[in-house]
Amino acid sequence: MTISREILRAKLEESLASPARRLTRRDVRLPAIPGKAFAVIGVRRSGKTSFLAQCRAARLAAGALPESQLLLLLEDERLAGLTVADLGWLLDEHVRRFPHLEAADGVTVYLDEVQVVPGWEGLVRRLMDTGGVEFFVTGSSARLLSREVATSLRGRAMEVLVHPFSFREALRHTGDEPAAPAGAGTWSAAALDARLRRYLVDGGFPEAQSADPRDRNALLAGYVDVVVLRDVIDRHAVTNPLALRWLQRQLLAHPGGAFSVKKHYDTLRSQGVRVGKDTLHAYLGYLEDAFLVRTVSLHAASERQRMVNPRKAYPVDPGLISLFARSGRTHPGRALETAVLLELERRGWEVSYLRTAEGWEVDFFAHRPGEAPLLVQVCLDTAADATWEREVRALQSAGGAYGDARLLLVTLDASPPPRPLPDRIVWAPAARWLLEDGD
16 A cells, blocks of 8 residues: 555654654664764664654754754654555655755664664665765664664665663653762762662653652563564564563563573473473573573583573663562662663663682673773672672772783772772772763
8 A cells, every 4th residue: 555645744744743752862873984874773662763853853963954864754644555665756856856955964763663664774775875864763663673673785885773771861860960079069878879779760761750659660661562562572472471571570570690491491381381491591591582581691602602691681671670679678778780881781781790710700801992901899788798808809809810900890889999909999989980071
């Protein structure tokens, strides 16, 4: 079915007339590679559509012509049955209407929910080859995995990952972002610590900010249900939803726990749930593809070692932890570890965990091309002797094996450690570190 030209023209008019919205600025980096489309990926409701609007608003504020910034929200009931020919006609109509743009700096086209147009990849590639057009695209994992948006363009796209709000973005959303990383002149250490503890419970999903706890829990539970149903069960034709739901709850309720397929397999079998080990592996992959779960592998030189050792699993947002923990407690330690992992991902670090030769574990081994690795240990505080010895000993041991590594101890407690730190280990209170621009 071909969409009528009148509807397409109306859509074009709406897209051009839509004012720049006031949105919370996201600290999302766009790759500085010319000639590439940007595939904006991430979990549902993390703010991908708003990020497209933010990018459009930023270009308008920098002086771009309004008609050069075309934001098309394709999940519109009037566009049901939209074909690639219809989309191509709409973009051609835009060029016909504004021929002067060819001699200007070109056009930026933002295609939200691009998966509703079968064959969109060929159109985007052709227009990119023609030149003068920059593309931002997002897709829904129910019909097109976020990362498949990038791979569909055959090397012509760069991924741009959008997580729910970071701690800094959550403060910015409510107008409370401190003027300096440490909050000097704006926040006391105690007030900043209280806001961080609130963030670790509330999480960073934009719609959940400042919501009543009952409403927030219902909202987040709805998000998870939609992801699991549409992006996993429907998409992959899952035949054992009971096992999938059980696995999802276990992973979200126990962040940082080692994921052993055999352990979960044995537990499910003991409860009378018949499921194969390969099926559980597949289900974990589906949850990762939908960005509901993030996993961290063991850092090792051997690929075989990485494969045979358990991975650690984390939710995509700390606000999901108390939602699925049976005790109903907030679990600040697990939530902080989750927040640190997600912040490392936002900053472009590739993250694994480390086990030393003595068998001690470091929470995160982070590396970026051309930089010394960063070893991060996360804990609530170091007041107890046993905690101090465990956390510091692991960092010292790992530092001996990686002489160029930077060693970082992050604590939720904003008070300095009660004992002198060994050489090379740097302490940072979590609230301050999460507000820093660097690493």
